[in-house]
Amino acid sequence: MLKSSYFICFLFNYFVSGYAERPSVIIVGGGAAGIAAATKLLENSFTNITILEAENRIGGRIHSVKFGDGVVNLGAEYCFGMKGNIVYELAKKYNILEPAVTTLEDNVYYSDGSKLDSLITRDLDALIGEVYLKKYGNNSTIGTSGGDVVIERYNSTILPKYENDSSKIQILREGFRFCDGYVTLYDAVRSWFDVSADSDFEGADEILVWKNIGYRIIIDILIRSYPDPRKKLDIDGKIHLNKSVQKIIWDADQTITVLTADNSSYSSDYVILTQSLGVLKEQKDTLFDPKLPLSKERAIVDSGYGSIGRIVLKFSTKWWRDDEQLFSFFWGDKDWGIINSSDGPTKNGLSWIVQIREMMKLPGISNVWAIWISGDFLSEIETLPDNILKSGIQYVLNKFLGKTHNVTEIRNILKTTWTTNENFRGTSSYLKTGKYKSDDPVQRRLARPVRNSEGKLKLLFAGEATHSTLYTTVQGAIESGYREAERIIKLCNKSEQ
Incomplete structure (x- = not known):
């Protein structure tokens, strides 16, 4: 009996000391990538982890908030496909996803208040659908922009179909800016000439949205608090909010020192950086000591990084039909360049309102729609007062829909501020024109870890921008977090052998 007690005590001390020897890890950023990395480490007995999050919440660019009688997503909105999608795999058994409305058919309105011909809309929808899935080129257009490819296809496949129909061809000749708007919207770029026509992005044929629940639920699933809070991982005490990282001293000795804006200091064996590419771009020269390798x-x-904007609207009363879930806005030449009375920023004679691309009904919430905005006005739009935003949006809705609908007053609005927020500086990454390399994608280069002067791996990089086939997506972010956590786990397992 005594020998048995000694053996049990030995085992206890062995495992406790084994866990204590696990290296410490600091995760910069509490978004999808950071939380995924943390959960993977916790599940593999790495308990000495610290998550430093600059915002007052976790989730990063997943941001779901209460609005009206439901929940709206100010950040990530869609689950891209089902096959091989970690987000879908995590959520599917809970029946909280449903198909999204993505087609433009019969939903495009001209700036004179008429609905665009359904044949034209169908052709535009087919072209823009490829843009949505980033299917511009076929790896034979290297160095070409998405805008160049769309223009070529527009000229070669759409315009010739209507060359003998004077009424339609005139409108279609005005359609380049319409397509431009969707390229900038889907790729989060300022111009459709910024994004590469070629990439390794794996598009999804079906797009899903969340049923009366915010995207934030995926964070709860990752940390195991949904659907049963009693099974939640021991993670709360490891999350430190309002911790803006200011300096990472990574090659001074065996450990890494991380300093935050509130003068706190943290040390660890490894650091996984998951903050947005926008923040890395802005801080690369000041954040690291010593500087990163060239x-x-x-x-x-x-690497490209851009932004889109979203303004959520609650109307005083319903004015649309039950079967209407999307309105898209096609500006004609005679209305282009209009300066409306709502004031607000202008550039080159254009008002900010021309960058309002479409309006989509949010499912499960009474009288609530979302406006999507893209282009080069985002910083200015994010700082506009609500009354100017309301006035400008109301003007656009009355102009496009006033002849067919009795548009009621916008009661409340909620806008995104991703571009001006210093903790994000945008919404998602993209592949720059001329930067496509099939043998060594820029995302893969961004993901490569950095070693110190002794050759030891110290800095690891995760986030959607580091995934060469699923960049811009939440599933890409989660997979990247798992990837870097597993890198540490494998290193430790190898050293223990």
């Missing part, structure tokens, strides 16, 4: 800095510079 190859890593070049990867950051070569």
Whole structure:
């Protein structure tokens, strides 16, 4: 009996000391990538982890908030496909996803208040559908922009169909800016000439949305608090909010020191950086001591990062039909360049309102729609007062829909501020024109870890921008977090052998 007690005590001390020897890890950023990395480490007995999140919440660019009688997503909105999608795999058994409305058919309105011909809309929808899935080129257009490819296809496949129909061809000749708007919207770029026509992005044929629940639920699923809070991982005490990282001293000794804006200091064996590419671009010269290797800095510079905007609207009363869930806005030449009375910023004679691309009904919430905005006005739009935003949006809705609908007053609005928020500086990454390399994607270069002067791996990089086939997506972010956590786990397992 005594020998048995000694053996049990030995085992207890062995496992406790084994866990204590697990290296410490700091995760910068509490978004999808950071939380995924943390949960993977916790599940593999890495308990000495610290998550430093600059915002006052976790989730990063997943941001679901209460609005009206439901929940709206100010950040990530869609689950892209089902096959091989970690988000879908995590959520499917809970029946909380449903198909999204993505087609433009019979939903496009001209700026004179008429509905665009359904044949034209169908052709535009087919072309823009490929843009949505980032299917511009076929790996034979390297160095070409998405805008160049769309223009070529527009000229070669759409315009010739209507060359003998004078009424339609005139409108279609005005359609380049309409397609431009959707390229900038789907790729989060300022111009459709910024994004590469070629990429390794794996588009999804079906797009899903969340049923009367916010995207934030995926974070709860990751940390195991949904559907049963009693099974939640021991993670709360490891999350430190309002911790803006200011300096990472990574090659001074065996450990890494991370300093935050509130003068706190943290030390660890490894650091996983998951903050947005926009933040890395802005802080690459000041955040790291010593500076990052030139190859890593070049990867950051070569990677594209942009933004889109969203304004959620609650109307005083319902004015649309039950079967209407999307309105898209096609500006004609005679209305282009209009300066409306709502005031607000202008550039080159254009009002900010021309960058309002479409309006989509949010399912399960009474009288609530969302406006999507893209282009080069985002910083200015994010700082506009609510009354000017309301006035400008109301003007657009009355102009496009006033002849067919009795548009009621916008009661409340909620806008995104991703571009001006110093903790994000945008919404998602994209592949820059001229930067496509099939043998060494820029995302892969961005993901490569950095070793210190002794050759030991110290800095690891995760986030949607580091995934070469699923960049811009939440599933890409989650997979990247798992990837870097598993990298540490494998290193430790190898050293223990």
